Amino acid sequence: MPVSWTLLIVLALAGAGYLLTRMRAVAMAGGDTRKLHSRPGHYGWNAALLTALPAILLIAVWRFVQPAAGTALISMVALALAAAGLAFALIRTSPSFRARNAVEGMVKGLLIACASIAIITTAGIVLSMLFETGQFFRQYPWTEFFFGTTWSPKFGGGSQLGMLPLLWGTLYISLIALLVAVPIGLFAAIYMSEYASMRMRGVVKPLIEVLAGIPTIVYGLFAMITVGPLLRDWFSQPLGLGASASSVMTAGLVMGVMLIPFVSSLSDDIINAVPQSLRDGALGLGSTPSETIRKVVLPAALPGIVGAVLLAASRAIGETMIVVLGAGASARMGLNPFEAMTTITVKIVSQLTGDTDFAAPETLVAFALGLTLFTVTLGLNIVALYVVRKYREQYE
Amino acid sequence: MNDMRVAEARMQQQTDTKISARGVQVHYGDKHALKDVNVDILDKTVTAFIGPSGCGKSTFLRCINRMNDTIDICRVAGRIALDGEDIYDRRVDPVQLRARVGMVFQKPNPFPKSIYDNVAYGPRIHGLARNRAELDEIVEKSLRGAALWNEVKDRLNDPGTGLSGGQQQRLCIARAVATQPEVLLMDEPCSALDPIATGQIEELIDQLRTEFSLVIVTHSMQQAARVSQKTAFFHLGNLVEYGSTEDIFTNPRDPRTESYISGRIG
């Protein structure tokens, strides 16, 4: 008997349990539902949940642990469990049984379970990364990984796996992206929240947010096909700075455009949260609108805006597609923004694709890189959340 | 002889018209919020606006410093003159006007800056001080004027938002006073305060009267009677009655005023 059938039968049993228990509860009260502790529906739900939840949980756990073996057996056990749950619920039903509280308890449990899944997954990811990273450091000295300035993996031995060039590329590209996104996004947000009329805002805000819906691979194509050649032909070649279309500048500019809606919609929320009374106070003292913004609104919103910028930075650091297509794949530490460079994320992908041996340090280094990246962005997010929360408290 | 002339001059000054409104109409979209308001507000006098909520007191107050300009749907018609000069004239810059006509709001709204910077805000943006010493002097004078100096003189660099409600409101008054306005508008300045803080603010209003003209919106008729010399009663967008506070409270001419002050319209 396939598992899907078992599931259907369990659900049918639960439905029957709902109706049966409900009727039984009403009958026990002699038709006067006011004599019951809870509404008849609660008795029904109590039975339905008791029937369905344990059986479904059992099936889920079984499939997770042992997906192949013993389907027939597990179906039997699940059905038995469902029947037992139903019987138990029927027996317990009496006018004084607190079905409402029982149902509330079960619903709460279900919600807690869902919330824990998110947390457990995160912990699982970190643990598996830690494990693989441990493997890597057993084969490769950590000092050379963290402080090495050369990245040249060679499957077969003699690799140099210093992450500094990758970290440098990541930070350089993110910096350019932020230099583009923060002023433009912030000014767009100021325009929308302080100057634009309702109608204008209704048009401009969705238009900017459309940018956020574009998949990053499309930005990557735009970087590779349009921005890169344009920069090469008009800037880097005439200025004698290089002949590569892939460059830090290309990736940084396009990534900056990608981040504009992110910065602007966060800042817009934050600026709108500054109480109108502060603006009135400043205007009432004879400030111009721009003085009001510079001297009162922005200082009040500053911590929140810092938080928004940090969140944007952590997105920039984690971005992959735009960099692959826009900045190239050569690990290099240089200052010239028109040279090709690469980032941590790109190298994680390239170390894990193709014919790989999952025991070689050249592959395992991907996990060490991933963990480094995770630590950096996690740190940024924590600081950002802390700052944003602190700022929220100020006005409550 | 000389004394007589000084006294006469003072009398003269007291009856000078500072603000004169003629045929003021205000619409918020389709809503007719103020209907044909005519009033002359005197210099060096406290004028109280009373009336049930929603009758247009704040709306009229905000016409006097053109704060209504910041509301998109608000349209103002009629003539309001400050010292005989139409403030809705195209040549008048509302920003400069608001420096001359200060405003204190219902809820204390200190900026999230230090106490000093709150008070120095106006003088700084209007360039009223040539150097730090002058600015210090203005700040001290304004805080003294707002009866707050003794409480805050040792912590001028603490945030203004950390003061108590009554202190915050006096800080907002000091902030308004520091711009050296000619008129000070106050929209229910005590409605968020306890009775002691209210008493302090009322005392302050009485002192400030010697320097400029004050207009105060209040919900409390006792307060109007205590602090003002002139009272205007608004009802449903009309200015029903305007006269000396004593007359309004002891001898109202309009039946609506009488029912309001005796508590029959709320």
Ligand SMILES: Nc1ncnc2c1ncn2[C@@H]1O[C@H](COP(=O)(O)OP(=O)(O)O)[C@@H](O)[C@H]1O
């Ligand atoms: N920003 C606004 N938009 C629309 N209507 C408003 C606005 N402000 C005030 N009104 C309306 O104008 C009328 C007068 O309001 P207001 O002057 O605030 O009254 P008061 O201060 O006397 O209580 C009220 O009916 C109110 O609903």
Ligand SMILES: [Mg+2]
């Ligand atoms: Mg009001």
